[in-house]
Amino acid sequence: MITTDTAPALTADGKNSDVARAGLACRDDSLQSPKHEGARGQSSTLASLGRLTRRGFISGLAGAGLVVGHGSGRRALGADDELLVFSWSGYEVPEMHQPYIDKHGRAPDFAFMAGSTEAFTKVQAGFNPDLVHTCASDAYRWWDAGRVRPIDVSRLDHWDSVFPRLQEMPGVVAPDGESVILVPVDWGNISFCYRTDLVDISPEEESWQLMLDPRFAGRMSASNGVDNFRGVALAIGVEDPINMTEEDLDNVKEALVGQRDLLNFYWESSTQLTQSLATGDVVIADCWNEHSATLVSEGIPVRMANPKEGMLTWVCGLMLVGEDSEKDDLAYDYMNAILAPDSGAFLVDSYGYGHSNRSTLDRVSSERLDELGISTPDEMFARTFLSVPGQNFVEMERIVAEVQAGL
Helix, strand or coil: CCEECCCCCCCCCCCCCCCCCEEECCCCCCCCCECEEEEEECCCCCCCCCCHHHHHHHHHHCCCCCCCCCCCCCCCCCCCCCCCEEEECCCHHHHHHHHHHHHCCCCCCEECCCCCCHHHHHHHCCCCCCEEHHHEHCCCCCHHHHCEEEHHHHCCCCCHHHHHHHHHHHEEEECCCCEEEEEEEEEEEEEEEEEEECCCCHHCCHHHHHHHCCHHCCCEEEEEEHHHHHHHHCCCCCCCCCCCHHHHHHHHHHHHHHHCCCEEEECHHHHHHHHHHHHCCCEEEEEEEHHHHHHHHHHCCECCCCCCCCHHHEEEEEECCCCCCCCCHHHHHHHHHCHHHHHHHHHHHCCCCCEEHHHHHHHCCCCHHHHHHHCCCCHCCCCCCCCCEEEEEHHHHHHHHHHHHCC
């Protein structure tokens, strides 16, 4: 049984409430500003509380095309003797690479990206970082362009502790199936969230089809990218939401057109989504782990669904850019630092993402893992759709843009 109750008609105008339209996440260019082009830079509390975290502010600078360095403010970014990491904002904090600081006395330099497509375009145009933090779904673009090179896993102190499913996935491994080209660092789930006090949905009823249900007309939101596309694909029975046939793409487009008429709005940032769910203006929307965790921590009754068709999972990590470099030792020191269990524990506790090192689980409370829905990662990886490089991602993006433009 599914019912909806009346909530106050409050407007969720979160688009301009935070400096960053999106922020810290992955993943896939699914949100164009950023994420996947990632909403990774959400504030750790709701925008309605009027607060913005430091990483959210830095995300805004990145979204405006500004590059910020965080090693020593007196030296040029990427100086010959310093490591330059091109990453999402939020990863520059010491807690994410303390072993590197302990060894070298200071942090690397950081340049911040607004999204993975923007990052690739900048490197193609001549920007030359030593490491780039991108996602497995995007990795083959970098590899095929000759911008990155294989990684020597024998130099990674924690490689044996990385989840085997992540070690072997396409995008982490090159198309030839042999070379490792991306070191997985962070990951998270994509599902849909709903207000348990405003709709009556039992766990047995959780299905992506609810994202097409006319009973939620005007009180539904969907992300403005490929995440929602793939969720709708699962809703209409597509077996593989990563690699679709032309017929699948046409059918999903038709379903997206129908969904468009049900939506209150397409969400563009984590703050916009969490605020609208908090007010009750939206009662159901596609979401990530950190969205539900943020809302629950604020006392908002929200559940992240475990849909019968399966969740989607993004995976992001680090790639070595350019030719062999004298800074390779620094690059491996940084990769070892961010893979360390203590770094992973900070990532999970503070940002709500999963970490690739299974030893991280021992440093995070079971309550926090349960809250995020990542307490049994091996089981989760076995029944989720990993966002690996797909054969028609660009086509999905084109369709999304057409539907949102009313075409």
